Amino acid sequence: MTSSGIGYRLLGAWAVAMIGLSYLIFRRQHVDDTREFVTAGGRAQVGLTTASFAVTWMWAGDILGVPEYVGITGVAGIWMYAAPAVLSSLIVVPFALRMRRLFPQGLTYSEYFIERFDKRAHVAVIFVILYTMVLGGVIQLYVGGTVIGGLTGIDPNVVMAILMGTIGIYILLGGLWGSMTTDLVQFVSAIVLTVVFVPLLLFEAGGPSGVYNGMIENLGENAEPFLTASNLDWIEDLFLPYALGLGVWGVVSLSTWQRIFAVRRDKTSRFLTAGGIGVFTTIAMYGVIGLVGLAAFPDVAPGDLSIEALELLPGWATVLFLVIALMVLGSSVDSYLTAIASLTSRDIYYRHLATEASDDQQLRVARIASIGFAIVIFGATVFALDTLGFIQLLLIGGIGATALVGPFALSLFWKGTSSAGFIAGVVGSQLVTGYLLAASYDVVVTAPTLKLWEIMAVGHLVATALAVVISAAAPDEFEFDSIAREPGTGAATDADSAARTDGGPPVGSNGGERE
Structure with missing residues (x-):
């Protein structure tokens, strides 16, 4: 020392x-x-x-x-x-x-x-x-x-x-x-x-x-x-x-x-x-x-x-x-x-x-x-x-990822992902994992006591399942290229500029979606 x-x-x-x-x-x-x-x-x-x-x-x-x-x-x-x-x-x-x-x-x-x-x-x-x-x-x-x-x-x-x-x-x-x-x-x-x-x-x-x-x-x-x-x-x-x-x-x-x-x-x-x-x-x-x-x-x-x-x-x-x-x-x-x-x-x-x-x-x-x-x-x-050990704090730190990863992936790759499905997945997962985590620390006593990895697995499953089921019931028909290019608003010009600046090709170089 x-x-x-x-x-x-x-x-x-x-x-x-x-x-x-x-x-x-x-x-x-x-x-x-x-x-x-x-x-x-x-x-x-x-x-x-x-x-x-x-x-x-x-x-x-x-x-x-x-x-x-x-x-x-x-x-x-x-x-x-x-x-x-x-x-x-x-x-x-x-x-x-x-x-x-x-x-x-x-x-x-x-x-x-x-x-x-x-x-x-x-x-x-x-x-x-x-x-x-x-x-x-x-x-x-x-x-x-x-x-x-x-x-x-x-x-x-x-x-x-x-x-x-x-x-x-x-x-x-x-x-x-x-x-x-x-x-x-x-x-x-x-x-x-x-x-x-x-x-x-x-x-x-x-x-x-x-x-x-x-x-x-x-x-x-x-x-x-x-x-x-x-x-x-x-x-x-x-x-x-x-x-x-x-x-x-x-x-x-x-x-x-x-x-x-x-x-x-x-x-x-x-x-x-x-x-x-x-x-x-x-x-x-x-x-x-x-x-x-x-x-x-x-x-x-x-x-x-x-x-x-x-x-x-x-x-x-x-x-x-x-x-x-x-x-x-x-x-x-x-x-x-x-x-x-x-x-x-x-x-x-x-x-x-x-x-x-x-x-x-x-x-x-x-x-x-x-x-x-x-x-x-x-x-x-x-x-x-004063209240938590380091490893305990470190592992709990990943709990937020369990709610967002699945719905986020769906939003990027499935145009049918709906706002209602996304929100239900994120919020539902956080409520479930928060409740189970509280039970594991004896904050509540009316829930099953699961191991931390089990709580996180439940979080991923709830988030993704809710997003898929609710979106499938009322799917969105989102056009991905509309995010960067909105015809008639001038947004395409800004997006073109940004794409060129970051080393990518301009908008529309491959049928409307960027490479």
């Missing part, structure tokens, strides 16, 4: 650096309109977007989550954590390609649901996205307080306040440009963390052979299952809920969709695939932290393995690790806060409260939201830190 004085100086230096960088980007990229704030003007380079996407998915939570998975189930915990995380970045590819064809002029993917259905459907989607993004921010900030506080002795609430305040300010300045540019610095930091500090930690613990022998000695009769990747004892408690929730979370994550709309359309699948590969490699390296913890600390609870193991680093390395960890911790939180600010401005304010609002007014609301929701996320994290 390093001193609190060093911790405060590091937090201060990080805050000045990130705010200063965001201010430079604010001036350089002219972040003075809503499109620049929300989608970086649709002109972000694929390298920048890929790095931003990858580091956003290299969740700060991995620093705690992967070692805890390993502490519970051994080597198998690495693939139980990694497989759903990688799946989440890859499963979004067909959704993204289809959306970019249908809605190239979009600023937020949530606005698609107004064009595809109506404002009622849009409100249902806003609700799911909003609490999902807030919960994602809480998960990441939780890690910031735990890791930085644990390694410096600073009160975790103080750490979280500094982190959230800094992030709120630099998002207020630069919007998505600020988020992605700081993410690039944070991406390089994440790579350094995995290729330098994890091997260093392994060396400090006695090297591979020393860690292996330590695990054999400490685990005793549990050594054999813990040292094989085929230990399936915890598959229902760890793997399945993660796969059914966070494994499809990328499809509903507004922070992911902001980056999809920010990059050239012909680069979409490339940057998503590259990001997924990067996520897998970092998770595998973080698993080493858990293995070191099992070898060195026989009596430590799985949730504490990460902090205990990292304290094996020499003093100078701990300081450098904290610098890099601050970068990684900021990358995910700023992405969710940017998404929430965009959602508040475009989807709530402009689409429902002030449909005649000027661009300046929308931008002002986005910037106010970046500070307002920074406070909300901080308050929710303080509550979570």
